[in-house]
Amino acid sequence: MDDCSCGALLCGFCPSLFHGRLSCDRAAQYNEYLKKNGMDTILSDFPSSAIVNELIRCPSCETPLQRSAGCDHMVCVCGAPFCFKCGRERDVLHDQGGCTQTTLESVVLLDVFTRTGARDFTKKTLADAVRRRVELAIRKREIAGELSVLPLSKARMYMRKIEALSVLLESTILIRDQKIIAGRIELALYRFLNTQRVNGGTERERMAKRGDEMVHNCNEF
Secondary structure, X not given: OEXXXXXXXXXXXXXXXXXXXXXXXXXXXXXXXXXXOOOOOOOOOOOOOOEEEEEEEOOOOOOEEEOOOOOOEEEOOOOOEEEOOOOOEOOHHHHXXXXXXXXXXXXXXXXXXOEOOOOOOOHHHHHXXXXXXXXXXXXXXXXXXXXOOOOHHHHHHHHHHHHHHHHHHHHHHOOOOOHHHHHHHHHHHHHHHOOOXXXXXXXXXXXXXXXXXXXXXXXXO
16 A cells, blocks of 8 residues: 555555555455446545546556656656657657647545455445445535534544545455454444534544544554
């Protein structure tokens, strides 16, 4: 797992975002399953979701990349050189002309990996994983309201940790021999999501304490 400078969690082996303890192949299968059932973007509309514009995909590995400065000559992390303007590989034919501006993309950095294909998963593990996803979706507005008492940067950090834990839980549930770990992750999320709000001047301090405990738990996995 790699950390982007924006705070997003990325898979270090495939173009996907963080997909917990699932292998890249199994994550792709689960992505396809969710997508076919209309659940590929449930977590993408959190208020803290960061949208990055002006991205182009590497013609070799299809990883979305952004140019921070300099010319149009780009080199992807996979080693492929290409043109940021047209998206084509840099070769003799490209350098002879014909380069035209291509359409740039926008992505939601916290849009947790898409999913599909139930071949390697039992009906029970799929149902349990999807149930956790739906439960968090139901709670998201309430969570955002609770976090609103904190500074925006800290609230976003806590929300990213909540999403990371939820993805880790969701993916761990799909691995049948990981029940103990799934239980620990679920307890960490439960303690944060289900603590009652309090009124008065101590609400911010209590929310920050809850968030710090949750971050500590998140870093253990």
